[in-house]
Amino acid sequence: SSEVTQDPSVSVALGQTVRITCQGDSLRYYHASWYQQRPGQAPVLVVFGTNNRPSGIPERFSGSNSGNTASLTITGAQAEDEADYYCNCRDTSGNHLVFGGGTKLTVL
Amino acid sequence: QVQLVQSGAEVKKPGASVKVSCKASGYSFFSYGVSWVRQAPGQGLEWMGWISADNGKTNYAQEFQGRVSMTTDTSTSTAYLELRSLRSDDTAVYYCVRDVHVGSWRYFDYWGLGTLVTV
Numbered sequence: 577s578s579e580v581t582q583d584p585s586v587s588v589a590l591g592q593t594v595r596i597t598c599q600g601d602s603l604r605y606y607h608a609s610w611y612q613q614r615p616g617q618a619p620v621l622v623v624f625g626t627n628n629r630p631s632g633i634p635e636r637f638s639g640s641n642s643g644n645t646a647s648l649t650i651t652g653a654q655a656e657d658e659a660d661y662y663c664n665c666r667d668t669s670g671n672h673l674v675f676g677g678g679t680k681l682t683v684l
Numbered sequence: 685q686v687q688l689v690q691s692g693a694e695v696k697k698p699g700a701s702v703k704v705s706c707k708a709s710g711y712s713f714f715s716y717g718v719s720w721v722r723q724a725p726g727q728g729l730e731w732m733g734w735i736s737a738d739n740g741k742t743n744y745a746q747e748f749q750g751r752v753s754m755t756t757d758t759s760t761s762t763a764y765l766e767l768r769s770l771r772s773d774d775t776a777v778y779y780c781v782r783d784v785h786v787g788s789w790r791y792f793d794y795w796g797l798g799t800l801v802t803v
Contacts, residue, residue: 609791611729618779618798619721619729624791662729666790672745673719673790678728 582676596648598663606666608646658683686710688796701768706780713761717783722776
């Protein structure tokens with residue numbers, strides 16, 4: 577079982593805004609990072625340190641945190657954003673890392 | 685450019701061991717740790733543990749304690765994952781990732797392409 581939980585699936589209309597959430601007690605204390613995984617590919621980092629984007633990641637990806645919930649927001653979703661998204665952070669002990677179960681994003 | 689090149693697919697019998705390699709290039713190997721992450725078919729990502737490329741210190745996820753070893757060869761900038769007493773539910777793609785610690789931030793900025801291990 578994971579110490580952080582995600583909704584299994586979310587859908588968004590093309591060009592609209594979608595928020596993907598990650599909940600867990602450790603998120604009150606530790607930053608989340610977010611990873612995009614397209615079918616058959618390795619994951620890619622899209623947001624780290626709650627709301628920082630690596631170079632090459634479009635500005636439409638942003639992150640935030642409130643209490644025990646971290647969020648990844650895609651503003652103006654594109655067809656190529658259809659993928660699985662995973663959050664990651666330290667566990668409540670602070671010693672280990674955990675992934676959320678992943679959210680499958682469908683762009684309609 | 686940063687690259688993590690992993691060894692090829694493996695097929696093992698239950699009870700056997702497997703050793704996966706991950707050769708890093710394009711950065712100072714000593715400056716970052718390496719984590720290993722696995723993904724069973726159709727399932728999510730699972731963090732297995734971390735090794736410091738600087739001093740070899742390790743930190744394993746509870747689930748793998750006693751069955752996993754992570755090592756590095758600094759002369760070749762290569763990290764290794766060994767998993768013993770393999771079971772059918774160890775069938776997965778195993779990824780090595782560059783593990784970044786910056787203050788309170790911790791994240792995986794580069795990923796290998798993965799190594800499929802079939803038990």
